[in-house]
Amino acid sequence: MNEKQRLESEQITTTHSSDVKSEVDENLDRLKNMSSDELISKYFQTTYEVPDLKKARSRRKKDVDIHYDFDIAEEFRGLGQGKKFLIRTYGCQMNAHDTEVMAGILMQMGYAPTEVTEEADIILLNTCAIRENAENKVFGEIGHLKPLKLEKPDLILGVCGCMSQEESVVNRILKKHPHIDLIFGTHNIHRLPNLVSEAQFSKEMVVEVWSKEGDIIENLPKARKGKIKAWVNIMYGCDKFCTYCIVPYTRGKERSRLPEDIIQEVRHLAAQGYKEITLLGQNVNAYGKDLDIDYRLGDLMDELRKIDIPRIRFTTSHPRDFDDHLIEVLAKGGNLVDHIHLPVQSGSSDILRVMARRYTREDYLELVRKIRAAIPNVTLTTDIIVGFPNETEEQFQETLSLVEEVGFEAAYTYIYSPREGTPSARWEDNVSMEEKKERLQRLNKLVNEKSAESMKNYVGKTVKVLVEGESKKDPDVLSGYTEKSKLVNFRAPKSVIGQIVEVKIVNAKTWTLDGELVEAAVEVN
Incomplete structure (x- = not known):
């Protein structure tokens, strides 16, 4: 049976809407005279968006x-x-x-x-x-x-x-x-x-599947996991169009929620007893640029820090939108944590230029200097892409030297992955996969060394841990995170799950800390 006969026998059953089905049924006689290509085209147009x-x-x-x-x-x-x-x-x-x-x-x-x-x-x-x-x-x-x-x-x-x-x-x-x-x-x-x-x-x-950007739909129901940590979306989409990134196409243009809607949601979460919220956005510190009011992420954070919730953080930020006002607000501390995830992607200004990141190595280092001057104890983590098309060994060395200079305490590292539809996917690349993997190994070795060094500084210190539950490896051990997103494992009664407790660090590993619950620990806000 050919496509035309099959469609005739099924009476051109469509799924997108009953209106379309009626239209097709009423015009069945006309469709019988169509060529196979025309019929298939008609079928797919009415069935799929x-x-x-x-x-x-x-x-x-x-x-x-x-x-x-x-x-x-x-x-x-x-x-x-x-x-x-x-x-x-x-x-x-x-x-x-x-x-x-x-x-x-x-x-x-x-x-x-x-x-x-x-x-x-x-x-x-x-x-x-x-x-x-x-x-x-x-x-x-x-x-x-x-x-x-x-x-x-x-x-x-x-x-x-x-x-x-x-x-x-x-x-x-x-x-x-x-x-x-x-x-x-x-x-x-x-x-x-x-x-x-x-x-x-x-x-x-x-x-x-809508290609156009969506509107903002408030009051959507949410089945949040647990009652300890919550995500709050403050904006959608991204307008940066980095040459390697598919996100602007899959998530659309930047659309910010209104401040009052975000603040109301955070207050509601605080009333429910949540201990930590993370503000989300594909380019979270571009928040407010699309609004008709003079209101940015720094203004929002300044209001949220007054709400009775122990910890507030945000992800993921773009260095180009990290303005002085946001740094000034974060420096006030309180429930605004002193951990910032700040993706750099590359330490080479030439690679950053072809990535369309719109900042240089020097710009990034100046931003780090400003942040550290205002928040001396800040912890910085980052994202890094290895093996961008035509990346030279010298350019990769610049990335290694930037990791050394900044002293990131953790980094998410990746080999460049071409995504169909992005500009860089069309470029020729003279770097072999073997060389890219070797560079990733060298980068990871350095990142692991930096992480291990930073973890050793915690031994003997007492930290505040938001207890999330049992360790994945041992049900008799509890685990949770510090304000700086350090994972801590320690023994304690299950009754402290969901609380912020003080834990003395006794051992440091590359990515985790082992500790002991401070005697007579009480919840610390």
Whole structure:
């Protein structure tokens, strides 16, 4: 049976909307006279709303609408009654926060969470597009889930997150993984009830990925994990367009939430007893630049520090937007932690230029000097990319020397991963993968040495630890983090979980500290 005959026999069943289906049915006679290519084109246009990177590149100046009226329609509220969901999350804190929102929506639809794959009636893969390895993991998982789908035909399998915003990814799933039921993007998470309903009752794959930037939807439900630490999204998107980065295309332009909405959410979390919040944004310290008011991240932090919550931090910042006012506010201390994650990416001004980072090595070092002058005890961590196209040994040496000069206490290090649709993916590269791996090893050796040196300084000192739970390796050992994001393991009664306690450090490792609970420890705010 050819494509035309198949579509005729199925009466051109579409999944995107009932209106489209009616239109197609009414015009069936006309479709019979179409060529196969015309018919296939018509079919895909009416069935799928796929991403378009050309549209995603557009940065039209338009007001972002803020909606406060989110609600789940009554027809969707019982859809998951007696059923369970599982969301697997890949990537950054923003993805983890999106998972909390999706979980909150599904629970309001009647679904219950599960960690057991075989129990789930709906499985969503919330994906990351930053590196090729992350995509490979997701496609591996898509393959692993196929037998379960064959065993449970009513199981809904969905792919969402940043990978869904890539045309090549959606096309690959359409062609090679027909057992996937649902694909949606980062801009239409609030549409999840409608999409799940369509996927549940449809015979075809449901695809809805908006290339345009989304509006800001307030009052979305969230199923937060635990009652100790919480993420608060303060803005969405990024306007930097670094030549290697897919984020501006998958997450859209910068859109800031209103200060009063953020402050209200943080106050609510404080009232619930949360001990730490992390403000999130793809380029978090660009907060407020798109607002019509003279209000930036420093102003927001200055207000949040007055709220009765022990710790406030933010991630991830861009050196170009780290202004003097923000440094001045952070220097006030209090509940504003003295740990700053400040991605540098490279220590070479030439590489930074072709990365379109819009600062030089000297600019970065001057920023570090300003921060350290205002906050003497600050801890700095960073991100570094090794093996950017045509990076020379001399340029790599500049990165090593910058790590030495700044003295980062930790760093996330990566081999450059070309992402389709970004400028650098089209460039020729004369650096072999073998050489890139060797450079990464040298960089990691230096970073590990710096981390170990910084950890030794804690031995004999007493630190404040926010206790998060049992250690992954030993249930009799508890673990938690200091203000400077140092992981501490120590023995203590389970009753201190969720508290901030004093711990004396007795041993230092490369990435963790061992300690002893200070006798008669009480919660310290």
